[in-house]
Amino acid sequence: MTTMISTRTSATHASPTTAAPDQYTDPVAGTVRTGRVERGEIAACFPLAARRRPTCPPLRARLDRVTIAARAAIAETDRPLAVQEAGKALTGAALIARDCHQPDRARQIVTRHIELYTGLTRPLTVLEAGQVVGAATSLARTALQTDPAPDRGVTMLIRVLEATYRRAAIMLDGVIRPVAVPLGDVNSTPEEHRRLVALAQAQLLVGGTAALARAGRWAEAADLARTYGGSGTRLLEGRQVLAISRLLTRDGNVARDLVAQSDRSSDIDYDVAACLTALCAATAKRYDAAIVMVDRYRASTSPGEGYAYFRARYGAVVAVIARGNQHPAATEIAARVAREALGSGDGYAAQEVLRHATITGAIPERHRARLEEVVEVAGLTGKGLTGRLLTQLQDAVELAAHAVRYDL
Structure with missing residues (x-):
């Protein structure tokens, strides 16, 4: 699977091994001239990509948004639309719990989301499989946010991508017990399968490279990008970490070339x-x-x-x-x-x-x-999700889950 993904982009970026030594780096090994921008500041600033992110209004408004989606799901008679609305509610609820410094609650919600699609007597639809991929990557993102190092979260993202590509069921770390991720039986066309793989791949490249960069592990972030198809010509997360990793290892000429030769639209x-x-x-x-x-x-x-x-x-x-x-x-x-x-x-x-x-x-x-x-x-x-607000969150989760699987 790794070869399949990386081969598609292997010819689209400059090879860093063929560039001349950087004539502008300091002579002291490991010292790089980046103005007076410290390494920690670079890690806090990059990678920088213009990706949409759910808005974060006051907590009450966020909870109301989740409740509205859950009620829409329970009222919906069309199965695909019910799955979509329930997914919005459950994803939003898990994100709120994570943002409010309740990672175990976030994991419980995500586990509940995944288990809605476990044990079915039929293959998953593409829409349902997309919900599973999204929920599984949410588990990984919770690990990235709460663990002292990014290794476990990055490994989980890699495993989700590999399972999606191979159509394989896997187990991921949950709160108390491992969580079964049912990606082994999905009813999809080749093109639909490619889109599912692309979804998991994007989650890995966005979340994994950023987490490794925040930890100052730029070389590993660059390796991740090269291995999993993030070294294309657009100046997204993968190409950015490739450039910065070169800059920080005294290959400034290569870093500049990677930026200058990127596609911009x-x-x-x-x-x-x-x-x-x-x-x-x-x-x-x-x-x-x-x-x-x-x-x-x-x-x-x-x-x-x-x-x-x-x-x-x-x-x-x-x-x-x-x-x-x-x-x-x-x-x-x-x-x-x-x-x-x-x-x-x-x-x-x-x-x-x-x-x-x-x-x-x-x-x-x-x-x-x-x-x-x-x-x-x-x-x-981390102070707001208590009392009535917590009850509202829990009620929305129950509504959304019932809309998808009334038998659970």
């Missing part, structure tokens, strides 16, 4: 490329690259609903690199990032802004306090 692609170009630039070109990056950010706007978190990350990256290159706009950018996050009212965006000292050190205390309030109201501090 949208303004956001060019925005991300400008950030990486400024990060990887040779000393003599670094400030000019930072100017281009800052100008692109100033001219940019949000792509729309679901991108508040990306906007916060993008702005934070620009602020961090601008400050590292002593660009005078760093403080101005930090203020704009904070304003946008506050304007969105999105807990994920506010939380992301607060992670970066470059921003929190440049904005007034009242803005920091308001950002902290947005995070708390969204339930992200």
Whole structure:
């Protein structure tokens, strides 16, 4: 399976082994000139990809959204639509539990979701298999969020991908006992099967590379991308970690080539490329690259609903690199990032802004306090999911589960 996936992209990226040594790296082994951007800041900023993420309004609104989906599922007479609405409710409920620092509850909800499709007397439909893949990867993401190291979560994502490709049932870590993931019998056409594999593959590349990067394990993140088809020509997570891993091992020329030779089809692609170009630039070109990056950010706007978190990350990256290159706009950018996050009212965006000292050190205390309030109201501090709100969550899970399997 590994060969099948990686072969499709093996000819689409530059081979890092054929490049000349980087003439701009410091002579001391292991020291890399990235302006004054520290390795920890790089890990906090990249990979940077414009992917939609569920909005994170106040916790009560999030729970209401889950309840609405669960009620729609129970009222639906069309099986596929009921499965879709129930999936929204169960996925949302697990995410809320995880965000509210209740990982065992999140695992229990995900396990319940998977077990709705276990023991059927018929093959799974493609829609049902997609629900199983999504729930199984949610188990892995919970491990990535709560474990001190990313190894177990990444391994789980790999196993889900392999099981999807091979049409095999597997066991994953649950709360008390292993969870059976029923991917061995799916009624799908070859094209539908390819789409299921692509879903699991994307979850691995997005979640796995980011987790390894956060841990500072860039070489492993790059290996993961190469092995599982993430080294294509678009400047997504895989190609980004390939470039940064080269930069951090004194192969700056190769890093720059990987960025320069990437395919770009949208303004956001060019925005991300400008950030990486400024990060990887040779000393003599670094400030000019930072100017281009800052100008692109100033001219940019949000792509729309679901991108508040990306906007916060993008702005934070620009602020961090601008400050590292002593660009005078760093403080101005930090203020704009904070304003946008506050304007969105999105807990994920506010939380992301607060992670970066470059921003929190440049904005007034009242803005920091308001950002902290947005995070708390969204339930992200772990204090909100109790009492009636917890009961509402549990009731929604029961409704959604009953809509799919009334016999359980």
